[in-house]
Amino acid sequence: MASKLIPTLKQLKLYGxxxxxxxxxxxxxxxxxxxxxxxxxxxxxxxxxxQVRSLNYQLxxxxxxxxxxxxxxxxxxxxxxx
Numbered sequence: 001m002a003s004k005l006i007p008t009l010k011q012l013k014l015y016g017x018x019x020x021x022x023x024x025x026x027x028x029x030x031x032x033x034x035x036x037x038x039x040x041x042x043x044x045x046x047x048x049x050x051q052v053r054s055l056n057y058q059l060x061x062x063x064x065x066x067x068x069x070x071x072x073x074x075x076x077x078x079x080x081x082x
C-alpha cells in the first residue's frame with residue numbers, strides 16, 4: 001500500500017503530504033504512530049508546503065516599480081522608485 005500512496009498523493013497535487021509521507025514511512029520501523037498523529041503531520045506538512053508555494057508565486061509575479069530614464073546617446077542606470 002505504501003508504494004501506491006506516494007504517487008497517488010503526487011497525482012492529487014498533495015506534494016507536501018507526499019514528502020512528509022516518505023519521511024514518516026522512513027521512521028516507521030523505529031517507532032509506531034497512531035493514525036491520527038500521521039494525519040496531523042501530513043496535513044500540517046501540506047499546509048506549510050502550500051503556504052511556501054503561494055509566497056514563491058507571489059514573489060515571482062510581483063512587479064516592483066523601476067524608474068527608467070531614456071537618454072539618447074548612452075544608457076542610464078535603472079533607479080528604483082523611492
